[in-house]
Amino acid sequence: MAASVQPESILKELAHLWVGLGHEEDANAAGQGVLRACAMTLVIATGERDDPQSLGETIADLMPQHPSRVIVLRLSSSTGNELESRVFAQCWRPFGRRQQICCEQVEITASPSRFPDLPKLILGLTVPDLPVVLWLRGVLIGEHPEFRQVLGLPDKVIVDSAHFADPAKGLENVRALNQRGWNVADLEWTRLTPWRENVAHIFDDQQNRQALTEIEHARISYTGDAPPVSAHYLRAWLARLLPRHVELSFQSVVAEAGPRIRRIALEGRSFSAAASLEGTCAVITVNRQTQRSAFPAQSECELLREELSIIGVDTIFRGCLE
């Protein structure tokens, strides 16, 4: 099988899959056929140590909102000459509906000796006229020069620098991708959306906007030994928006499990505001007046949902990176 894996043969298998699904559904009482849904090609590059079950669950959760042709590239480190593929469908039946909706999934496993074959395979499998998104899940593209050709293809490349043990290296990696001109997204930045929204919320009030010049100090509290990449992004974002004289600092705090950013405090002589986390609530305090709102769960799937809904360039993120 290894030698014969070609885009054409995989596409043929996909066609057979659809015919089979149609027959299965016709045999059921519903008899309404299946609905094929596809809004993009999502290529997921993953290492052999990655937990296939957790990835499968994430994909299954993603599909109802971002139906895609999913191509999972499982990069093995075996010394053999392995290049294998299998196709299957991700199906779900929306509540109260008789018709099943299905997406295609292609899983390709390759050992290093076959990595040079992968770009051609991926190029042949993308769905025409729809966006292509590449999600590097625990895989560093710099380690695989064979993928340079693939990287020219996607409309967006998603990484998660939280996986880097050294935040500085993680940031460097994202910057490098950005500098090469790719539309890169980092899930560490996505994790900041509720924080940034809460800070923005404070300044919906014109009186608070007028007090911006009074802010002298901005402090980002985080858990852990060193500020995570998200804390650096947050700092860059604040630095772009707050007056130049504001001193920005990090503070390490102790907290139970949960998001690593814990609090953002803006302080001045006659103005103080903070956004912080209390359990599952975000607490915004402005001059001692507080309000709580839900702090949304941030599963990997939730983060991806947000990123996949933005195919264009996020200029604010790019600005912070630069």
Add this chain to the structure above:
Amino acid sequence: MLDQMADANPFLDPLRFERRAPPSAIVIFGANGDLTKRKLMPALYRLAYESRIPPAFAVIGNSRTNMSDDQFREKMHEALKEFLDDTPLEPALWESFARGLYYVAGDVSDPGFYQRLEAKLAAIQQARQTGGNVLFYLSTQPSYYQPIALGLGSAGLHKDTGWRRIVVEKPFGHDLESARELNRALHHVFTEQQIYRIDHYLGKETVQNILAFRFSNGIFEPLWNRRYISCVQITAAESIGVEGRGAYYQEAGALRDMIQNHLLQVMATIGMEPLPSFDADSVRDERAKFLRSIRVMKSDEVPLFAVPGQYGPARIGTEEVPGFRQEPGVDPRSRTDTYAALTLFVENWRWARVPFYVRTGKRLPKRITDIAIQFNTAPHSPFTRDDNDAGTRPNLLIIRIQPDEGISLRFLSKYPGSGMRLRPVSMDFNYGSSFGARSPSAYETLLLDAMIGDATLYTRQDMVEASWKVVQPILDAWSSQKSDLPCYPAGTWGPKESDEMLARQGHAWRVP
């Protein structure tokens, strides 16, 4: 850059952030009523849950019942427990939200009440920094609209350093004259820009999606006219009866309750001209222009183009269902229409001679609201007709508003096998399954819009008057009729006269 900060919030990220309300207070008149408990309070809590209203926010409830702030909070807490869907009622969040709830008891016809309201607003503005921005929400019986507007005006509450707006629930009058009278009373105090007439149908995601569907896809617009469209059918069917609202309903009827407002607005959304931009004036100008283009029937045309109906008793399954006249609170000789079907023509180049069939009714076979665009059949079919005459079936584009929101395109396809047998197939877009995200309720959308000052989805006075002009001759003709209304058994698709009305135009109602 700092000079600009006072004007716009520099921290916003339109790519990722949801819209938010500015600091403000909402005064709800009729806060002890069903609408507040079932719709307004759940919508406001949901907005707070999603952090879309600021800390500087307050709700002031009013009704005649004496209550303290804490009693009002408790009442609203109970309402949320009962009517909040899809959202957890978290204690810490509720506590934070409840701190912004206040109550002022009082009779809206008592001038002293407005003095107390003014004092309460001033205190709340001081305590919660609401910036003097106030949204007055009239959730009362329509007969109180005028006294409230005049009371607010006399007390000077209609203007301040912040913005002041008033939201009015339908019905906007009982007929054309009373609609004009209500408008005069509102304009005596508020400018048109301050008045937000709410039609919750326009806040539904799927009604808004009609605009996205029509004006962001290039392939449909060339077909969207008399050359390709044979007719348009708009159906709003309810399977339930008047459900204890008999006394109210017999004063309104289906034509007033549904068609004059909701369905004519939906029809305008389907038929309006393309927009230069998606802003309040452009959208409402085009809707108003379309409504003014609907041909007003002469009295002798009404029997040909409008059919009323009233549901009679029936057995549906094992259940004996009463007729309208047997419902509690309904006059046994009532001549109120529980069903109405109209054939409307639009006098412009795009829609000349294309009938728009609009129907609504209670106790129909199922609850559904949809719009079917029926295209002309192919001018010539080269295929042999099969038993089902499938080769001549027209293409249908169906926009489903509720339930199962989505869009379907029906077209003909070859059935597999030798020979050329055709079978209609459906290409479906399902809103819920394509976008797994939760859709905001119509009231969440509309309340947020009113606080932000976006009137795009609100009705303007000229739209209200234009739609009353369309239905007024029909109401007049029906009220002058001496004979009973056509009766239809509960659980059927309306009186046979309605089918005959379409048959005269060479069409038939589709079964949704």
